[in-house]
Amino acid sequence: MREPAANETALGEALLAAEDVSLSFGGVRALTGVSFDIRKGEIRAIIGPNGAGKTSMLNVVNGFYQPQSGRITFKGEVRKSMRPYAAARGGIARTFQNLALFRGMTTLDNILAGRTLKMHRGFFWQLLRYGPALREEVEHRRRVEEIIDFLEIAAIRKVQVGRLPYGLQKRVELGRALAMEPDLLLLDEPMAGMNLEEKEDMSRFIIDVNQQYGTTIALIEHDMGVVMDLSDRVVVLDYGRKIADGTPDEVKRDKDVIRAYLGETH
């Protein structure tokens, strides 16, 4: 268990609540009546065996999939469905299991692209790239450079991300999400395929983001050590149903969870 965060006092208010969410594709049920909440300022882990519906859950949260039933409350607003664009506007950022970077663009451009919603200079200023438009670019560049420093990727600033090693690409993707200054950050297996050292770096970044910026984080992760260390609360999915929800310690002792993971039949 990590030390309690400085902002833990604010914990308790739900930033996002999913109630009874069900989702299916054709006849295949991906989620069945899942309810859980994410509280402001916490790190919330979503775990479960392969195919448990974790990624589907994140996809519902940021509007890729429209659930057939159930509802989602975000920042006190109830909604049945949402477009990804609206989710981004509302302050939800996301990274992906299999990387969804803009491969043809440089690290800098990728992270700057994350600032799109915060840039407002109109089309005609863009044509001239002069005056307000240029000032705006520079101002956001400054902000992006902070993120680059934070993630220690200054050396690859001007490298096309398609040519970067996997671990660095994961970092750039996190950088792009951070550039949006989100209220809720969804991380889909941020440490998949990483070696121990990279995992430690990434864990440090996640904790720093949570503590320095007070960003609420929901993450999917398979490495149980990481999950137990990082998260405040854990929700466990299996076959699209929620089977446990609580602190890491509670979840670790839960019979259903042990059964789901170890495949015991009794």
Next chain:
Amino acid sequence: MLYREVGQYKSSYAADMAVFPILQDRIGIAVILVIAYVVFPLIGNDFLLNTILIPFLIFSLAAIGLNLLTGYTGLLSLGTGAFMGVGAYACLKLTTIFPHVNILIWVLVSGLFSSAVGVLFGLPSLRIKGFYLAVATLAAQFFLEWCFIRIPWLYNYSVSGAIEVPLRTFMGVPMTGPTATSLTRYLAVLTIVVVLTWVASNIVHGRIGRMWMSVRDMDLAAELIGIRLFRTKLLAFAVSSFYCGVAGAMMVFLWYGGAEAEVFAIDQSFLILFMVIIGGLGTLIGSFFGSALIYILPIGLRLIPGNFGVPIRPAAAEQLTFVIVGALIIVFLVVEPNGLARLWQIGKQKLRVWPFPY
């Protein structure tokens, strides 16, 4: 040794974000502009200006237009020829209705008409991508071509069914029509192309360029960082068609001096697409390289046998050109799928670290 960025420190983000951050590049651009504006007009004969430079610049502009759409935004279009046609016919109608306004203004304004039509035919891009979209743009190509032939109002009911470019002057100097010299037309084309290239470079280096490239590289992720796909794609269609429209208007008014609908047929679309791909998708300089290679190479090929005294029928030379260009396209794609611009970049990189390999 000559091409180094070492020692050129940037003290502000603005300097680092400039389009040409390296001093030598800026000098290079200045030299090219001097050659284009001073040397060519001084030494240029009619052949150089009218047969090589004017069409080269016009094709470059059209290629930039298509590159904004296909190279930067990842939307494949086969309707470039028709969008160029919209520009040309719009320009004819505008200058017929308002003959006293400067023709160069109408050349630029006709691009806006092309934009509007481009947006209209870009609407299906909401739902479809890739080759499906390409076929959708073919609908634009054939429908517009049909309009150019079947609506006599568009070509002022001329007997030949072709656009006949009227005489228009600018401060007493003929700009268009049979009496306009190739030098005046060259300077007009050059200025428009330089300005529009500069604008295109501004667009692609800023927020809009990043939005386009995001959509190209990973549209779902682009949506997630708050980019509205549909709007972004339509904007790409609009800007791209604007460039193509201006290129089309210049083609008829400042180069051919008259044209039939055939000029804007599907072959033209393919030709421009070649230029973009051979030059390099997603690079502005590549559009110029591609235009130079695809347009000037066949002219060169046609000249060679004559100069070496090889007896060859003109028809056979034409066919041989097809064979060679076709083979070259495949060879280029095999050697460098990322186009001439990539070769250029590699060359610069080599120069930067010369005499060491890394």
Next chain:
Amino acid sequence: MHVLYLIFVDPFMQMVHSPDLLMQTLWDGLVGGVLYALIALGFVLIFKASGVFNFAQGIMVVFAALTLVGLHEHGVPAFVALGLTVLVMLVLAFGVERLMLRPLVNQSEIILFMATFGLTYFLIGFGQLVFGGNPKVMIAQDLYLPSGAIEWKGHFGFVSFQKIDIAAVIIASIMVAVLAVFFQRTRIGRALRAVADSHQAALSVGISLEQIWVIVWFAAGVVALTTGIMWGARSEVSFSLQVIALKALPVLILGGFTSIPGAIVGGLIIGIGEKLGEFYWGPLLGGGIENWLAYVIALGFLIFRPQGLFGEKIIERI
């Protein structure tokens, strides 16, 4: 109101009043559609197996027909020329695989697409250089293809069926049937379907991609030859056919890029649709709408069913 009448009522009135004209239009559309379907079939074969959007399919039709007629002009007996042309298509398939596909393996779709453009240019130039650029007459009689027409008189008028059209429909049907059996029942067909599903998986079970590509391009070449003979016999062998071959693209949109039944049904819909459109609605717009109607039909279709008639609904995953 009058306009609405002309669009929504009058054409149907005409259809009812003179069913013989309707029959004739439908038949012409059907034959045109069969030929579109054949070109589309060539596209589908190649797209399925190699992911290449083969723009050169249209020119392959012209090139095959030109080779056949050209050889005959040089005194080669018709059926020997036919055999030689098949051989030429085989050589072409080998050449394409060796010089184009193999060096470009793993490149993006658009690069491969552009390479087939290069192939198109090459074949246009090469074909003209060797056989000349003038339109030629197909050697239909020497190949024992029928000519003339059958006239069928009903109590409402008469419809004329060109014998060559009937032959085209029959031969096309046989061809499709043979291909279907080939792909469903033979070992190579199974390998081909495996490749279409996943290149990597096919490689891992020991299927040779190179071999499959040659076979598919050859099959597409034979389909092109058949199309060329039929089309050539109906009109003439010329390079203008190339633009008509682009009509196969809307057919693909309707049928889906990977579906053989889709190509056939799509071809028939486009063929019949554009003939009906041209005949009954064309005059309202001043005629010539045949040039773009097919694309607009496809476009309208795309809005409602982007995956085509037989394609599966695409679920985007991330």
